[in-house]
Amino acid sequence: MSRRIYLDHNASTPVHPEVLAEMLPYFGERFGNPSSIHGFGREARAAVDAARDRIARFLGVRADEIVFTSGGTESDNFAIKGLAQARGGGHLITSRVEHHAVIRTCQWLESQGFAVTFLDVDEHGMVDPDDVKRAIRGDTIGISIMHANSEVGTIQPVAAIGAIARDHGVPFHVDAVQTFGKIPLDVQALGIDLLSFSGHKIYGPKGIAGLWIRKGTKLVAVQHGGEHERRRRAGTENVPGIVGLGKAVEVRAQEMAGEAVRLVALRDRLWDGIRARVPEVRLNGHSTARLPGTANICYRHVESESIVLGLDLKGIAVSAGSACTSGSIEPSYVLVAMGVPVDWAMGAVRHSLGRTTTAEDVDEVVEGVVPLVEKLRAARPAGVA
Amino acid sequence: MRYSATLLDHFLHPRHAGLMREPDGVGSEEFEGCGDLARIFLRVRDGRADEVRFQAYGCGPTIAAASVTSERATGRRVEDLVNVKAEEIEAALDGLPEDRRHAATVAAGALRAAALDALDRRGGAR
Structure with missing residues (x-):
């Protein structure tokens, strides 16, 4: 061939050579656990903090609002289950063209007693913001609409939906796995409260992603264990992956x-x-x-x-x-x-x-x-x- | 690659693909559920399949299975073609993945239907 x-x-996507180069030491001599207080641990912690800062600057958010996860699927699960379980019941709004990580999470919540509205889309795959407005009920606890669809690429009118969510005081989650690092994304202007993003779609490694959680958004952890990620996501940090995601974001900002x-x-x-x-x-x-x-x-x-x-x-x-x-x-x-x-x-x-x-x-x-x-x-x- | 070299060769270079005008026998088989379909045409001379052509719609294995079926059927007695089994087609493709076995079923079914049609038209006993 x-x-x-x-x-x-x-x-x-293939890992960018500069990303790989920055990751490699963290598989080798800088292998420490960020939770350890000795030098090896401090070195790893500094790298995780630096990556978090880079991503925060890229998104225009606070670093302590970012939680690292294992992938876009985990970020979506965390956002939606975290919102739902923090409230114990209620109604969610999403669309029929979301990634399965969102659709099936919502279907599972339905089986647990939550109500979910799955919005239709037009012939271009676009959600009508007026449909979102009409679907909002007194007990609506969250809206989850993707930024762009992975299959057809249609970019949703997220700003209009974000404005509606804000007017009604409903938290707004956006799965931005296909847009983060590809097109401009201003979470403040778009009225977003939770944002899923991933590394391997933007020339970073697989197995690393994140969820940005606007400060003040009521969310419970879905994975329990240690005190990692400010108690929001237990588990030893994927240090090489986090370093790689940070570098990938830096490269994307330029390219x-x-x-x-x-x-x-x-x-x-x-x-x-x-x-x-x-x-x-x-x-x-x-x-x-x-x-x-x-x-x-x-x-x-x-x-x-x-x-x-x-x-x-x-x-x-x-x-x-x-x-x-x-x-x-x-x-x-x-x-x-x-x-x-x-x-x-x-x-x-x-x-x-x-x-x-x-x-x-x-x-x-x-x-x-x-x-x-x-x-x-x-x-x-x-x-x- | 999950498919054999033989299967890929038949997919890339299908033998005897296309319509046959005024065949002596024609038969189709569709696999319910996935919509894959094969149609086999026979030209019969002296009780044997002198020329075999196929049309197919579906995944790569279905196209390859119809192609290999047309190859294997050529020259054989029409009565024998009624009994060609999916296993023979699968073996001729050097195997199929479990979730693509329907390709051989569709091709063998179309061949059987075409052979029965040819026998019917001839008016002979089955």
């Missing part, structure tokens, strides 16, 4: 703006290249309010897994919008919520570009997709899907 092309940056402009151009080049040469394709998600590097494309009459496999064999990594497990296939719940017809949704493929993606890569993907889709369609029985 010649060179490989990776267009799955919404799934994960993010320029990269977003570059990725929008490449993303549009990809879509323009495909739609010019492949009939019956559609671009999913909002045309402008969309993550810079995300292009979710439906190839009608083709099953997405066969495109992923065909491109993989050419050394190109993309991801399927539908998943076939044990002989039963489900189109993406996000596309279904957006009203995308099933015969289109079955052929959804997500291309997510990143900092190393080049115009040459994009052109090669187009060259790979065109004959593949043609061949798959040629073998398709008429009248199927």
Whole structure:
């Protein structure tokens, strides 16, 4: 196989070389436990504090409002269960296109006696802030809406929702795993109270993430044990991961703006290249309010897994919008919520570009997709899907 | 890679893909639940499948299974094709992951249906 092309940056990203370099000593000579009072421990504590400060400056928040976790999923669980359990009962508002870490946490809370409203979205995958306002009840204890959707990239009207939440005195959680370090994010201006973010989507390591909790937000811990993270999240800190997340944020602060402009151009080049040469394709998600590097494309009459496999064999990594497990296939719940017809949704493929993606890569993907889709369609029985 | 080299070869280079005009037998099989579908066309001469073509919709294994089925069926007696089992197709692909076994079931089912159709049209006993 010649060179490989990776267009799955919404799934994960390679660790930036500068991030890796900064992490390495913390696997080796600086291995101490931050809770220890000796020199080794103090060294580790200083590194954790420095990373927390970097992230706090990036977000424009206080360092002591940031809690490190093991991943975006834990951050979402902590935010939503922490809010719910601090109140003991009540009503939550979320949407049908959230990450499973939010949807399934809310469903579990439903089984525990909480009420949950799952808001519909429009054809672009966008939540209507007026729907949020209408859904608020006297016992609403929290609102959780993602900043941008990982599958289609649609950016939600978070500022409008934040203003509504603030007017009603309801805590507002935002899963920003797909936007943190990619597009500007001002938690104060957006009216956010809790923010989930992650390391491995922004060229940091896996296994490290965070939850920003606005001071004064009533939240209980969901993981108990030691006194770590100001008693909000027990467990010895992942020091190399935290150092890596801190460095990743520093790099993103420098690269993010320029990269977003570059990725929008490449993303549009990809879509323009495909739609010019492949009939019956559609671009999913909002045309402008969309993550810079995300292009979710439906190839009608083709099953997405066969495109992923065909491109993989050419050394190109993309991801399927539908998943076939044990002989039963489900189109993406996000596309279904957006009203995308099933015969289109079955052929959804997500291309997510990143900092190393080049115009040459994009052109090669187009060259790979065109004959593949043609061949798959040629073998398709008429009248199927 | 979770798929065999044989499977990937048939997926990348399907044998006998496409429609057959005026076949002597045609049959389809769909796997309920995932919607994967294979259709097999037979051209019969002297009681044997002289030419076999397929169409398929689905995941890579389903396309590969239909392709390998068309290859294996060519030249065999139509009566024999009624009895081709999914296991034979799976073996011809050098195995399938557990969650993709339906690919062989769909292809074998389509072949069986096509063979039965050819026998029906010929008016011969099964």
